[in-house]
Amino acid sequence: MTERTADTISGLFLIAVALVAAAAAQFLPTTIAKEFAGPSFMPTLVSMALGICGAGIVFKARSIPQTQRMPGWSETDxxxxxxxxxxxxxxxxxxxxxxxxxxxxxxxxxxxxxxxxxxxxxxxxxxxxxxxxxxxxxxxxxxxxxxxxxxxxxxxx
Amino acid sequence: MEIIQNVLLGFSVALQPINLLYCFIGVLAGTLIGVLPGIGPVTGVAILIPITFGMDPITATIMLAGIYYGAMYGGSTTSILINVPGESASVMTAVDGYQMAKQGRAGAALGMSAFGSFIGGTVSVVGLMFIAPPVAKLALSFGPPEYFVLMLLGLATLTRLAGKNLFKGLGMGFLGMLIGTVGLDPVAGVQRFTFGRADLLDGIGFVSVAMGLFALGEILINIEGSPAERVFSTQIGSLMPTKSDWLACKWTIVRSTIIGFFIGSLPGAGATVSAFMAYAAEKKASKTPERFGQGAIEGVCAAETANNAATGGALVPLLTLGIPSSATVAILMGALMMYGLRPGPLLLTERPDFFWGVVTSMYIGNVMLLVLNLPMIGLWIKILKVPYPVLIPIILLFISLGAYTVGGSYVDLWIMFAFGILGYLMRKFDYPAAPLLLALVLGPIMEKNLKLSLKMSHGSIAIFFQRPITLILIALIVFSLVWPLLVSRFSKGKQALELPVVDE
Structure with a gap:
């Protein structure tokens, strides 16, 4: 596998995890007893940040030369x-x-x-x-x- | 002199026969774990936590700390003799150590590592003794906003230092924080992502996560490759470094101890980064930098002195602020909390016997290690010859048992399994594991402090910018994020330093 493909796949995976988590967080209460930053606040914030990192990995992968292979990967083994x-x-x-x-x-x-x-x-x-x-x-x-x-x-x- | 009194108190605890015994067991187990490739200090400490149940917390911590710094000694043996670092902090030792072994000077390399380790380790304990009390005193005035920003700083340095791709390090940090939100919300007490399961109310146990990510992941990677023959290149020769070796390393030891201690005490850096920085500094300071990589004894000495000096430094933020600086220390912190202790500024005043007992035991442990390592080198080599196929099933059994006994439920076995697969994939796809584990530990504490801060300020984030200490810390965060960018901008064309994967 090339490094570009590996990073694209793993970056997309992180984006998918982030989307699922962000969606699931919307079912949590936003505030309890007038609390600032209620139960859904942290999961939402963190999953958004995770999604941005995933996008960053995918974006950065485009600048990796197509020929660069991933170390430790062998198709024949x-x-x-x-x-x-x-x-x-x-x-x-x-x-x-x-x-x-x-x-x-x-x-x-x-x-x-x-x-x-x-x-x-x-x-x-x-x-x-x-x-x-x-x-x-x-x-x-x-x-x-x-x-x-x-x-x-x-x-x- | 208060400090003398405290040290005496510490020795009165550490010299009790039971504590001496467990200190010995700890450093012995640590050396063994350091010698064996495939299990690092994280796994070593995690596996032995169940054995400490029912023990006095001081005795238990003395043993677990012994494993931590003992592993740093043991790691050098395999690096030098067979070019296989027993753990990531010894990666830099292998660079020159193995070359020295090939030139028939393995003994001098091993001897210098042991002495360097001893000096670095011991001096860093002195540093810990003098620095911890004032830091703890300062930390007593910290409120939730300071703690929140401090942890942010820890995560920022960690992600910055873990690997070459910033997004990967940060991403793993956020993934860890996300996993940390499973369980009860720390303020409101609402269930989050528990799927109605009672055994997830306390969240995902980080001991199971650590065993999966670090131990099982590593085993799966090792199983995939065909087992390589381990060849001992040469005779070991005399273990005593010559006079010219000592002269060459004199200033190396001083510099590496200082670098190791301070880098080790930075949240997020740890022993691996310390060894790396000390090696780089020595190469820069040397009049003959071209010798580095060809068997320079200063290279071996720098890496080994620094990674041991880092262990004392790493305990400063843990014991004074309750913030772990590396994955191994995070496991140690989890163990302390299991024993009912609260790592943080109050520890020093509430349990001086604990703090000083553990710290002074580290002097004793370092002496034990020096005595253990040199004469017993033959034994360690024999252990290395135990074939890996025999070790794998036994390590697997121990991590399963550890996850089950610490977590106390079947769910933990599955968590360990799932994170093992994830750990394997992360290695394959070149993602660092340490940020995930550290963020998993820090995440819930961070969230709690964030919420308490916002409660204090009635919902305004201005509170983080109105207090002197938080302002300084925020400046440090910005600096730690921007500085590497500036460095790479101004040192174009020069080869950038590439850190090894941190697995401690």
Whole structure:
């Protein structure tokens, strides 16, 4: 991707965020009990400023030479994009399953999966996953008294 | 002598065995975080906040501060040995440090960084001790208008310093302020953008945001690229700098300490910018500037002295005005508020044991770091050899746990996730992350002070222009925005300084 395209896209994105936020702010009360600058004041002001910055980025992008490529972008590297998608999905799955299945099961599975995916040997994988799961449990639940969901194993705790 | 009494009080707190222990744990963890590329001081402090729950606030803060300045020491090791800065404040260390390592002088570079760091760090604590009390006294007379303008100044310097595109820095600042409006309105108490969810009433937790933007974003970037082989170029050699090294660096240390402390205390600047400025100043002062970049020991010394001196400076606005100067300090401030402390001018008079205890612990921590760093260099190198694929899942687990325990709800896990994706995209599209986080922390406080000011003046903004302190601050804001433009106008043709991406 060229730098010009990247800046244009991200600038337009900021403008879109600003428009949505400014519109949403109009549903807030403008003043409560004769307050100057009521609840809608700050969101409106800030989203307007954000929109101006977005426009500034888009405008400035036009002066970037068309040939200038964005550093760190490569069209051919599919493998990298897949790695990111897999890790992101693993985190999303962790967040979703934490409550129903419980901390111990989900954490162990999460670590085993990621270590396997990142090509760590099975022996090391299982040892790290087991130690990390048990020791974080000991630290957070037993020592720091944090309540973590136990899910399926709730009965035993 | 009041100050001697205060220092004695501080040492009586800092030398308690429990505080010594946690100071040690803090600087050790800080060094480790500094050594490991991929987690910087922001993430380090954020991850360890949950561990401090239930601790005495003084002990907890001593540990978290130790992580902050410890990371500055650790960052130099990887910069010098493998040309991979462990965190952004060490970027300038790598420039000459790695060249020195290639010439077989890694030991001297490491030794000089450690000594420079020690001197810079210690002197900046002295500076903090002498400057904080008068600043706090002055700040006691500040009302909402002064605070509002002061925070505006902080955001102005930050956005000005973060990256080459002004609109990108400013835009991220405004985005952070917009995200900061989620939750209850600070004066009227009306719900804003909460979608009726009770767990958003307190707003978007900035610890989750920080972990997402800084830690998860960085991990995703690292996963995308294929893991590069890390090659150690040379033997380390003697760690003691030679006499000629000391002679070369004598004035460098003095200059860099001063630059580091003052730049570090500017809201919005921080250690990275300090290291950068000190390096540039040394290059300018040198009779042989062409040596810089080819392995000049003054370059290594300047960057490392300044980034440590900045840590003491950075605590001045936090502990006296309640204004964080960088993303790491913002996290520290959040932690203080969680412990029920109010960072600000009253802290010094209400909790002198806290203030002086934490400050004096930094002397002790700096001594510990000097002792830890040099003899244990072999251990740090071994840790560097832990393959990244093993570290990634464990770091991910810790940031998830941290977001969940600090925020206390599932929503925080998703906030962390969403900001991780955003952080990744921001790196790809070359947007700075620090203004967003700082504005998220400052935004609600700014809004509250703006509203209170307008209440005082019955709705007239003239109040900001009628008070002497606000006028001075407004002049500073205008200056900080206009000055870079003037500089670039008058130095046409000269190469402009380009700052590294600030991730602290």
């Amino acid at each position: 599919r493998a990298g994009a897949i790695r990111i998608a897999v890790v992101a999905l693993a985190i999303a799955a962790y967040n979703l399953l934490l409550e129903p299945l419980g901390y111990l099961i989900v954490t162990f599975a999460f670590l085993v999966f990621l270590l396997w995916y990142l090509k760590v040997s099975w022996f090391l994988n299982l040892i790290i996953s087991l130690i990390a799961t048990v020791s974080t449990y000991a630290m957070f639940v037993i020592w720091l008294k944090v309540v973590l969901p136990m899910g399926l194993l709730e009965f035993y705790f």
